[in-house]
Amino acid sequence: MLRRLVATSLRHRARLYLPMVLAVALSLALAGTALTVGESFAYIVEEKMEMYGANVILTEVDEVPAGGVAVELRSAELEGSEVVVAVADVEALLAMNPAWLVRGTGDVLAGAEVAERLGIAPGDRVELAGDERVVAVLESGTEFDSYLVVNGTPGEVDMVLLRTEEPERYRGKGVVLEEMLRAKYAFLEGVESLLAQVSAVTLVTALLGALNLARMDAGTRRREFGILRAMGAGRRTLGWLVLSEYLALALLTGAVALVATLVMSSAVLQATAGTAPVMDAGIPLMLVLFSLLSFLVVGAAYLGELRRQEVAEELRGE
């Protein structure tokens, strides 16, 4: 009966509750998107660090530290197209990056991006600096995908890939990968804080609006509660009724906020970083919790407004 009552009442008051639900859900979704973008940013950095294998990229070094692979970057022409050639000890490079995938075998590794741009498949022969070479394709998920990797000893070192447990030691000497990644995706942090600020403002506005609507509705609902009281409904029954109604609204709002968060953060992250959002259970949980909290406040205001009203007056027969 309670469920039937609540469902009918919600349907009856849809025009009042819908704006409430949408306003609160949307501002919660803004906050949710801020958190999701922040979390995705952290994830992107972490994932790239894992992908690169080396967690430090040093530039302008005089000597190659032990355990590092020196790389020289040159420009060359391949099949009439400009490419960057990375000269390095390929065996050492691959050993340091076990996650890298090489398709086929060959003298030259064409990064996946280059291979796709030039239409090169594993095993193809290409002419590079006058020599015919067999090409394998490298999928590294790193910047090496845009290089042509050639085995050799670099003459001039442009960067050193280094696997180290103590990136602190090399700070200042070159670019710590994590710093590089953070700098590259720094705009995501900007997006995050902007969204967080906007959501704070809209949430307050939405809550004030919802409170106002609730109080207005409590006014129009006096008669209904007067009737229930005349039928002998106690405070507990009336409280339950309002609470159930607001609980249902809160859950609905939480669900809408979650969907909106997914849609909005997908849009933001696809458009800017070209990745899908990363979200752990904490964000949906937070959305539902905040939604519950918001509607608890609104529901309490509603009850408070009802309590102030004279029952007998509403039932007067004239």
Place this chain on the structure above:
Amino acid sequence: MIELREVVKRYGEVVALDGVSLKVEAGEWVSIMGPSGSGKSTMLHLIAGLDTPTSGSILVAGEEVSAMSAEARAEFRRCRVGMVFQQFHLIPYLTALENVMLAQYIHSIPDEDEALLALERVGMAHRARAEAAKLSGGEQQRVAIARALVNDPGIILADEPTGNLDAGNEAVVLELFRELAEEGRTLLVVTHNAEVAGAGDRVVRIHHGRIENG
């Protein structure tokens, strides 16, 4: 059964009831008449425990309703009183059946079969699934009576129950009240209608918050 002792009710400057004493025996049907603003509704509301008197006391079946807490008065109402109003006071967006079941829900647990039986008693079973707002005045009042009697209360308090009804529906409602009285329930019916008033055991006249005949 119902006893008012020197009941005074003031709303600020307005004295709605000015020392009313009245005894109603169990199973009695008392009609209350009087001009508009004389305090009839106020009296019913005080007996129902919807409000408390400024002074004096109200006893129902030996219990002092006027001294109870709001929660105790709510319990008293749901267990012992059925109320009927001139404006029917159904929940407009619920069906006839749901309105009756609502009274059951407040009282204890809803029972659809019993609720349908109550609607059948007032000749409204065929409109059980109709939205209350879509019913005619006479139909709404019959549903309201079904709602008032579904929990089998010993006391029925009716405030101008036929005030908004045409002659045909008035007769139907009056007939239902006769049945309720025959079942031994105590009825207090506020009315302007002489025929409705005459159907009761006695008439109490109230004027300016005072009873003119004891």
